[in-house]
Amino acid sequence: MKSTDFIVIRSDLQQCKVIETQLPDAAALPPDALLLKVTRFALTANNITYAVIGEQLKYWQLFLAPQGYGIIPVWGFGEVIASKHPNVAVGETLFGYFPMATHLVIEAADVSKRGLRDAAAHRQEVSPVYNNYARVSGDPTYAGRRGDERALMVPLFMLSFLVDDFLAENEFCGARSVILSSASSKTAFGLAHLLHKRQDTGQGIRVVGLTSKGNVDFVTSLGCYDEVVTYDRVTAMPATEPVAYVDMAGNSALRETLHRHFGAQMKYSGRIGLTHRASEPDEAVLPGAKPVWFFAPDQIRKRAKEWGPGGIEQRFGAAWAGLAPHLPEWLEVVEHRGHEAVRAAYLDTLNGRVPPDQGLILSLAE
Missing domain, CATH: 3.40.50.720 (NAD(P)-binding Rossmann-like Domain)
Structure with a gap:
């Protein structure tokens, strides 16, 4: 099986292309590894910021690409299509930080009822928030349009x-x-x-x-x-x-x-x-x-110490509950699928051509 990856030249973000990379067979996955199909992801100007400061803040290390190229991180959803972890089932949906790609292999660690962490060595130099994945199967607040709004707005x-x-x-x-x-x-x-x-x-x-x-x-x-x-x-x-x-x-x-x-x-x-x-x-x-x-x-580290376990999540959840009712009025979700559509959407985002009332939800799958 192969993954389709959307890559950019780190020193010239206008230059981008799609490549295919080989994925391990499901049977050859190492212990605790998961193979995810990236089903959809949000693309906003924030992702351009990730690319601009990718060297400084190690964002390029999250998802490996050929020398001189990078894969821009995005927030979105992945479906587990193969699992070597005893507590993560095939068919589960995860929400978190994904590559602009069709697939991702992660090393599942710290698996709990609510989420898990990718323990891949090359991902450990960034803030832990970028390596955490929420287990959202069956959660209506992550389904359909509400899920799209979360992918676009929550980060x-x-x-x-x-x-x-x-x-x-x-x-x-x-x-x-x-x-x-x-x-x-x-x-x-x-x-x-x-x-x-x-x-x-x-x-x-x-x-x-x-x-x-x-x-x-x-x-x-x-x-x-x-x-x-x-x-x-x-x-x-x-x-x-x-x-x-x-x-x-x-x-x-x-x-x-x-x-x-x-x-x-x-x-x-x-x-x-x-x-x-x-x-x-x-x-x-x-x-x-x-x-x-x-x-x-x-600020997250500071407040995590001061507010204790769940303090940030509780306060943020209350804040989100106040914002979410406005989003259908403020934001039109626009979906695009396929290599060319993703490329066009990326270049529009990079060059400031996306109307402010639009939110892009993309998939590289044709």
């Missing part, structure tokens, strides 16, 4: 949840407004939703979304931004009150403009994403708070 909304938690824990660094770039992105509007809900609890933080002219109507329609500002109007914002900036795009020129405009009133400047890919390696020292990377696994 991004977890990031939204952690940024919201970090900002609130630090009392927004003294800011009265939080400014989000790429306001139409899924991570941004998930964060805006959480920040906006804080107004109901008396935390009067304003939420300002920065977006392109073409996305103003969509961002405004979400109802979770107090103000929507186009990029060409950012210097028209009043610079008299303290602000926190959450940079979803990684645009160096925009970040510099905002810092110089707000000066000492820029109380926090957090870098979340790199979808714009216009960051300069040697950026000038800017007025206001020093731009820092927000690394989600650090």
